[in-house]
Amino acid sequence: MAKEKRIVITGIGPLASTGIGKDAFWEGILRGRTGLRTKEIKIKEELWESFYAHTIEGFDFAEFNVDESALAYIRDWKEGDDLPVDLYYLIAAVALALNDSKLSCEDEENGIGLVLTHENMGLMDFVLKLSHMAFDSLNSKTTSSVPKKQFYEELYRGGLKSGYDVQTFMTLFHVARIFNIHNYSLFINNACASGLYALESAAQMIKCGQSPAVVVAASDYTEIYKYLWFRDIGLYSSDGRIKPFCSDSNGLVFGDGGVGIVMEDMEHALKRNAGIYAEYLGGGFHLEGWKVTTPQIGSGSYQKAISRALKTGNIGSNEIDLIVPHGVGSQAIDYYEAKAINDVFGADSRKPLITAFKPYVGHNLGGSALLETAILLLAVKHGVVPPTLNNLNPNPLFNISTVSEKVEMKLNTVMKICCAFAGYNAAVIFKRVN
Numbered sequence: 001m002a003k004e005k006r007i008v009i010t011g012i013g014p015l016a017s018t019g020i021g022k023d024a025f026w027e028g029i030l031r032g033r034t035g036l037r038t039k040e041i042k043i044k045e046e047l048w049e050s051f052y053a054h055t056i057e058g059f060d061f062a063e064f065n066v067d068e069s070a071l072a073y074i075r076d077w078k079e080g081d082d083l084p085v086d087l088y089y090l091i092a093a094v095a096l097a098l099n100d101s102k103l104s105c106e107d108e109e110n111g112i113g114l115v116l117t118h119e120n121m122g123l124m125d126f127v128l129k130l131s132h133m134a135f136d137s138l139n140s141k142t143t144s145s146v147p148k149k150q151f152y153e154e155l156y157r158g159g160l161k162s163g164y165d166v167q168t169f170m171t172l173f174h175v176a177r178i179f180n181i182h183n184y185s186l187f188i189n190n191a192c193a194s195g196l197y198a199l200e201s202a203a204q205m206i207k208c209g210q211s212p213a214v215v216v217a218a219s220d221y222t223e224i225y226k227y228l229w230f231r232d233i234g235l236y237s238s239d240g241r242i243k244p245f246c247s248d249s250n251g252l253v254f255g256d257g258g259v260g261i262v263m264e265d266m267e268h269a270l271k272r273n274a275g276i277y278a279e280y281l282g283g284g285f286h287l288e289g290w291k292v293t294t295p296q297i298g299s300g301s302y303q304k305a306i307s308r309a310l311k312t313g314n315i316g317s318n319e320i321d322l323i324v325p326h327g328v329g330s331q332a333i334d335y336y337e338a339k340a341i342n343d344v345f346g347a348d349s350r351k352p353l354i355t356a357f358k359p360y361v362g363h364n365l366g367g368s369a370l371l372e373t374a375i376l377l378l379a380v381k382h383g384v385v386p387p388t389l390n391n392l393n394p395n396p397l398f399n400i401s402t403v404s405e406k407v408e409m410k411l412n413t414v415m416k417i418c419c420a421f422a423g424y425n426a427a428v429i430f431k432r433v434n
Helices: 022-031 067-079 084-101 123-138 148-157 161-164 168-178 194-207 225-233 266-271 301-312 329-343 364-381
Strands: 007-018 038-044 045-056 112-117 186-189 214-219 257-264 280-288 323-325 413-418 425-431
Touching: 007 084, 007 194, 007 214, 007 266, 007 364, 022 257, 022 364, 022 413, 084 214, 084 257, 112 168, 112 194, 112 364, 123 148, 123 161, 123 225, 148 161, 161 194, 168 186, 168 323, 186 194, 194 214, 194 257, 194 280, 194 364, 194 413, 194 425, 214 364, 257 266, 257 364, 280 301, 280 364, 301 329, 301 413, 301 425, 323 364, 329 413, 364 413, 364 425
Parallel strands: 112 186, 112 214, 323 413
Antiparallel strands: 007 257, 007 280, 038 045, 214 257, 280 425, 413 425
């Protein structure tokens, strides 16, 4: 019987409010550089809304040396519309990860696979475009004489290409074309846990022989309609601070950014003398399937996902050195998460260590779990556990003690967990490779 392939991480390509590229990104984490700013949304110079968000400064897409002919094709396809900002971020993240791993895509038979994730790529641009078109039509002097059928047809044809690109396979097509990737590819959308599902899917692609290496990438960009929805359901922090597991936590704050992670068959990586961040031991997943925005406290779903990850990785709960939780800063979700951690790992706050990363980079929605995984992998590489920011009033009811000051230690086995909307609960484990 053939020995099962071992999966390692050989490339990391992050861009977020802390910095662009792994070095600047990590330095920003260590310095607590959050990029938190007030974002203003205007319609024809009139202020619509302003809210806090973790934003990227100094992003220049030209620096990533992307195939111009492929970009020209996409722009031509979009009939003059520019690419969504989060698509630019996604392409940049893949470029950064490939460069870091030193994998080349020049050969059409490069064998590289691709797994992408995003909650709603292109949707906000599409909705805004239709809104502008409808408003302009309704305010036209000739609107009253335009038949309803004609009005509908003009909206349809005006938004045809941007509406077509809302389909997830189109984002996959655009990115794969740019990087000359022709192997097995997937698009994953499991809410905030998408990144962890994507890592597991990529690992399975390698194990079954589809590809020796797979790029996993995600991105998100703060849009007005996303903000309005989270504000209206009471989950957006009015003071701009995410405070995980605290008595005064009052919601999340969005974060712009993207990340690419290269997963690779260990033998393939060793043969080309690739640098290795950690080994992927596996994941555990459980779909609660109760409500969309509220977890079912007491269901045990999250505990099952975490326990399955431990079983898959053949790791005891006492072997985990560090957990990075979802840490979203909502009283109900934080309690749900704290209970799961305590149920699986016990009430001993000394081990594993727990630290949350959203206060640094904001909530990147469908890309959040993958972006925070990148921070976790860099923590393993550098032997440093960054503290949880804004951790001033920990809630004793949660029985969660997050790291309050930087800790320097050798991290051997670490876990990233996520409890996402719609009950997509997930956990993955990484181990240092000696």
